[in-house]
Amino acid sequence: xxxxxxxxxxxxxxxxxxxxxxxxxxxxxxxxxxxxxxxxxxxxxxxxxxxxxxxxxxxxxxxxxxxxxxxxxxxxxxxxxxxxxxxxxxxxxxxxxxxxxxxxxxxxxxxxxxxxxxxxxxxxxxxxxxxxxxxxxxxxxxxxxxxxxxxxxxxxxxxxxxxxxxxxxxxxxxxxxxxxxxxxxxxxxxxxxxxxxxxxxxxxxxxxxxxxxxxxxxxxxxxxxxxxxxxxxxxxxxxxxxxxxxxxxxxxxxxxxxxxxxxxxxxxxxxxxxxxxxxxxxxxxxxxxxxxxxxxxxxxxxxxxxxxxxxxxxxxxxxxxxxxxxxxxxxxxxxxxxxxxxxxxxxxxxxxxxxxxxxxxxxxxxxxxxxxxx
Amino acid sequence: xxxxxxxxxxxxxxxxxxxxxxxxxxxxxxxxxxxxxxxxxxxxxxxxxxxxxxxxxxxxxxxxxxxxxxxxxxxxxxxxxxxxxxxxxxxxxxxxxxxxxxxxxxxxxxxxxxxxxxxxxxxxxxxxxxxxxxxxxxxxxxxxxxxxxxxxxxxxxxxxxxxxxxxxxxxxxxxxxxxxxxxxxxxxxxxxxxxxxxxxxxxxxxxxxxxxxxxxxxxxxxxxxxxxxxxxxxxxxxxxxxxxxxxxxxxxxxxxxxxxxxxxxxxxxxxxxxxxxxxxxxxxxxxxxxxxxxxxxxxxxxxxxxxxxxxxxxxxxxxxxxxxxxxxxxxxxxxxxxxxxxxxxxxxxxxxxxxxxxxxxxxxxxxx
Numbered sequence: 001x002x003x004x005x006x007x008x009x010x011x012x013x014x015x016x017x018x019x020x021x022x023x024x025x026x027x028x029x030x031x032x033x034x035x036x037x038x039x040x041x042x043x044x045x046x047x048x049x050x051x052x053x054x055x056x057x058x059x060x061x062x063x064x065x066x067x068x069x070x071x072x073x074x075x076x077x078x079x080x081x082x083x084x085x086x087x088x089x090x091x092x093x094x095x096x097x098x099x100x101x102x103x104x105x106x107x108x109x110x111x112x113x114x115x116x117x118x119x120x121x122x123x124x125x126x127x128x129x130x131x132x133x134x135x136x137x138x139x140x141x142x143x144x145x146x147x148x149x150x151x152x153x154x155x156x157x158x159x160x161x162x163x164x165x166x167x168x169x170x171x172x173x174x175x176x177x178x179x180x181x182x183x184x185x186x187x188x189x190x191x192x193x194x195x196x197x198x199x200x201x202x203x204x205x206x207x208x209x210x211x212x213x214x215x216x217x218x219x220x221x222x223x224x225x226x227x228x229x230x231x232x233x234x235x236x237x238x239x240x241x242x243x244x245x246x247x248x249x250x251x252x253x254x255x256x257x258x259x260x261x262x263x264x265x266x267x268x269x270x271x272x273x274x275x276x277x278x279x280x281x282x283x284x285x286x287x288x289x290x291x292x293x294x295x296x297x298x299x300x301x302x303x304x305x306x307x308x309x310x311x312x313x314x315x316x317x318x319x320x321x322x323x324x325x326x327x328x329x330x331x332x333x334x335x336x337x338x339x340x341x342x343x344x345x346x347x348x349x350x351x352x353x354x355x356x357x358x359x360x361x362x363x364x365x366x367x368x369x370x371x372x373x374x
Numbered sequence: 375x376x377x378x379x380x381x382x383x384x385x386x387x388x389x390x391x392x393x394x395x396x397x398x399x400x401x402x403x404x405x406x407x408x409x410x411x412x413x414x415x416x417x418x419x420x421x422x423x424x425x426x427x428x429x430x431x432x433x434x435x436x437x438x439x440x441x442x443x444x445x446x447x448x449x450x451x452x453x454x455x456x457x458x459x460x461x462x463x464x465x466x467x468x469x470x471x472x473x474x475x476x477x478x479x480x481x482x483x484x485x486x487x488x489x490x491x492x493x494x495x496x497x498x499x500x501x502x503x504x505x506x507x508x509x510x511x512x513x514x515x516x517x518x519x520x521x522x523x524x525x526x527x528x529x530x531x532x533x534x535x536x537x538x539x540x541x542x543x544x545x546x547x548x549x550x551x552x553x554x555x556x557x558x559x560x561x562x563x564x565x566x567x568x569x570x571x572x573x574x575x576x577x578x579x580x581x582x583x584x585x586x587x588x589x590x591x592x593x594x595x596x597x598x599x600x601x602x603x604x605x606x607x608x609x610x611x612x613x614x615x616x617x618x619x620x621x622x623x624x625x626x627x628x629x630x631x632x633x634x635x636x637x638x639x640x641x642x643x644x645x646x647x648x649x650x651x652x653x654x655x656x657x658x659x660x661x662x663x664x665x666x667x668x669x670x671x672x673x674x675x676x677x678x679x680x681x682x683x684x685x686x687x688x689x690x691x692x693x694x695x696x697x698x699x700x701x702x703x704x705x706x707x708x709x710x711x712x713x714x715x716x717x718x719x720x721x722x723x724x725x726x727x728x729x730x731x732x733x734x735x736x737x738x739x740x741x742x
Contacts, residue, residue: 024659032667039671039686046680063530089537090710092700098532108530118532122539123546123707127678132534133507139530146530164482164517165489166510171463173496181498197663201655285394289567292658293398296559300402304409309676311501313420313469319413333466340497343464 003220007228015232025198029190029240033247037182044072047131050085050094051078057105059146066142067098072134089121095128096120096135108146172341183252184335185308187244191267192274192328193299195237199278200295202229203370204285216372226367230275237271238264248339257342263335266348269355270331276362277327283370302328327358377586381594385568389598399564399602403556403610410548411618418504422450422468424459429478437490437516441472446508459493469495470505538623538707545618550702551675553610553633554695557640558669559662561603565644566661568595569737570651588739592730596641603637623709632705632715635722636698642729643694649736673699697721 015022049067053060067073076094077085088094099117108114116139120132173180206212215225245263248254256263278295285291303309305319306328312320323329330351337343390396423441427434441447450468453459462468473491475481482488492509494502539546569592572578581591607630614620622629644661651657670676672690679690690696697718704710712719 020656021659024663028663035686036667036671039682040677044678044681086537090704090708090714113531115531115533117535119535119537122536123703127680136532136534137507139532143530163487164513165487166492166506166513167489168492168494168506170494170496170499170502171460173499176496176499176502178499180496181500193663197659205655287392288654288658289571290392290394292662293395293563296563296662297398297402297405300406301409304406304414310414311418311498313422314415314418315413319409322413336497337464337466341464343466347461347465 004224004228007220007224008231011228011232015236021198025194025236026240026243029194030243030247032190033183033186033244034251036186037179037252040182040186044127044130044134046074047072047096047127047134048076048088048094049073049131049135050080050088050097051075052080052082052085052097052099053078054102055100055104059105059108060100063100063139063142066145067135067138070134070138072131073138086119089119094121095124096131098135179252180254180340181336183248183254184339185332187241187248188328188332188335189303189306189308191237191241191244191271192302192331194240195233195271195274196278196295196299197292198236199229199233199275200281200285200291201288202233203279203282204288204291207286208288222367222370222372226279226363226370229279230272230363233275233278234268234271237275238267241267241271254339256339258338258344262345262348263338266331266334266338266352266355269352269359270327273327273355273359273362276359276366280362280366280369283366302326305329306332308332324354327355330354330358378590378594381586381590382597385594385598388568389602399560400606400609402560403552403606404613406552406556407549407610407613407618410552411545414548418501419446420448421446421470421501421505421508423447423470423472423505424450424453424462424468426453426455426459426471426473428476429474431479433479433482434474437474437513440512440516441509444508444512446505463495469498469501470509472509543619545614545620546707548675549610549614549618549620550699550706551673553607553702554636554673554675554699555669556606556610557603557633557637557698558673558695559665560606561599561637561640562644562647562665563658563661564599564602565596565641566647566651566657567654568599569645569648570654570657573652574654582739588737589734592645592734592737596638596645599641599644600634600637603641604634607633607637620706622706624705625711628712629702629705632698632701632719632722635719635726636694636701639694639698639722639726639729642726642733646729646733646736649733649738668693669695672696675699694722694725 051064051067053064064075064078068075077088080088082097082099085094085097085099089097097117097119099119101114101116104114104116118132118135121128170176203212206215220228241264245256245260277298281291281294281298285294301322305312305323305326307323308328312323312329315323334343334348334351337348425438425441427438438449442449450462453462453471459468459471462471471493473493475489475491478488478490490513492506494506496502569578572581582588611622615622647657647661651660668689672679672686672693673695674690679687679696682690701715701718701722704715
């Protein structure tokens with residue numbers, strides 16, 4: 001125990017000595033936590049619609065007004081031909097073309113049905129696809145308003161033998177604000193990046209500088225050495241996590257619905273697993289550049305597979321397995337459950353089991369892989 | 375000239391000595407392309423839905439069958455009531471619940487109007503919106519089948535055409551972004567370490583006392599990484615074409631020229647970082663942790679830039695990958711020519727010249 005205390009004192013001194021790295025460990029996550037959710041927004045607004053109106057009738061004008069007033073669209077041109085509109089798509093000035101054919105109003109009143117062409121820039125990611133969906137919804141809305149407006153005798157609408165309506169509510173986030181989804185996820189990612197990168201660089205730096213040889217000749221046990229590296233960064237991680245929770249509350253008004261103690265229990269276990277992983281990379285690498293690249297490689301996979309950007313449910317089976325083998329996935333899931341839905345221990349105990357297994361395996365691997373003799 | 379070649383050869387030795395870094399350098403794009411191509415998509419499917427069927431009649435069961443038959447939903451085990459629904463949400467087992475009222479069919483026939491209730495998991499708002507539209511359209515489809523002759527009022531029906539991507543190949547959406555992201559981070563990180571490492575190791579002094587133009591040192595540093603990045607680009611292109619079936623619609627020559635220009639921009643940025651930092655650690659933390667999130671955010675391939683607050687939109691203009699992303703989409707996927715991308719090309723060229731000039735100016739030929 002006494003040995004461990006001395007190692008810890010040494011490690012803390014090293015951490016506090018390098019003020020740049022220390023500042024980076026705390027400032028970087030906080031600044032990014034404040035900025036990132038504002039910018040990372042999947043909500044689609046301002047979809048640019050090129051409205052090509054060959055009909056120029058009252059109804060096409062009504063449709064145009066309906067689209068313009070929905071709040072999601074920006075009409076970027078409406079006196080043009082289809083070719084002009086296509087040109088606007090090529091120049092990224094428009095996302096969707098809505099083409100109203102000749103005889104739109106006449107056919108609509110006479111036959112009750114009229115097709116319009118909608119051309120979506122399908123390589124423009126979420127914006128165009130979701131924008132296209134919104135536009136379809138606006139059209140449906142337009143259709144129902146037409147029923148009331150058109151009262152010509154030969155178009156009496158037959159009410160179907162039973163219409164099924166859908167009422168809809170979103171629990172846990174009734175206004176469907178995107179920040180509730182984003183902010184907890186970002187907090188986890190930042191904690192992961194800090195913990196992963198800093199520990200990955202740690203042991204390998206001692207190798208490069210040569211101070212590791214001094215430790216190797218002392219009677220310090222392997223597990224004591226690894227534990228001595230782990231504890232200081234674990235404390236740093238817990239502090240970063242706490243500051244993150246405070247930022248989450250002060251800036252975004254998100255207060256965990258579930259038990260805070262439970263949240264910390266998970267954070268504590270997760271940090272042990274994560275830091276063990278960083279230390280494993282560090283014992284495995286020969287230079288800081290190498291450690292950084294390896295850490296970057298895994299961070300990238302963790303970020304993409306954790307369900308932070310895209311839902312894990314939609315992945316194919318093999319990808320789901322990779323996702324299960326990623327500690328970040330479990331921690332993100334749990335943080336979202338506890339913070340947003342107030343889940344209790346009984347709801348999330350399997351996730352805890354996963355994290356404990358990761359923590360034990362990764363740290364054992366780090367201890368085994370650290371060799372005192374070369 | 376001979377001197378320059380000798381220097382470039384020396385730099386190549388440095389690069390090839392570190393096998394693991396080299397492996398990651400070529401492994402990273404391959405893994406990313408595979409993940410993005412096969413594992414990640416913005417499409418929402420296999421959503422766990424639970425159904426509380428208080429009616430248990432013919433109509434409700436038909437609708438349930440339709441939901442079962444669609445790819446979008448996986449039916450979770452049935453629930454007993456609202457408390458149970460909440461419990462399942464808290465366990466994270468379901469994303470959505472569909473509730474049929476008692477006397478579903480009877481009410482439908484008698485009053486002609488009946489409501490089903492959908493409860494979605496608002497903690498994931500995007501998925502919630504999408505799955506509600508799935509359910510609505512499934513139910514509308516069922517209604518259509520119930521009343522085949524009935525006209526449901528006036529209809530303006532959209533016919534949707536997917537421009538540039540008729541087959542709806544999801545890869546087309548991310549390939550340009552991934553290419554931009556990889557170059558922006560890998561190329562910058564590699565060169566950002568190159569000079570500062572020689573400073574740390576002390577070999578810089580040897581270089582500086584040699585009768586060699588300092589600008590040549592910078593060029594010799596950049597060339598091996600330029601060649602590596604081009605090889606990387608070729609690998610990514612081959613993977614995209616043969617594995618993900620991405621068609622290259624525009625001129626291959628233009629695509630290469632623009633990509634080389636972008637790589638040069640990134641290498642210049644890396645050289646600048648390397649010149650102004652004092653340790654490998656700072657250089658790396660800056661070029662990896664510092665650049666990763668801004669690049670991811672401001673390239674525009676994940677989150678639409680137009681929706682961001684104006685200050686971020688302004689920041690996005692100084693991120694080189696933003697311009698390259700526009701260029702590569704136009705040339706590779708839309709098949710447009712140089713006349714459509716000359717502005718972006720000019721910006722990238724201007725950035726390269728500026729970054730390189732500042733890097734050269736900051737290159738200290740004296741030890742202080």
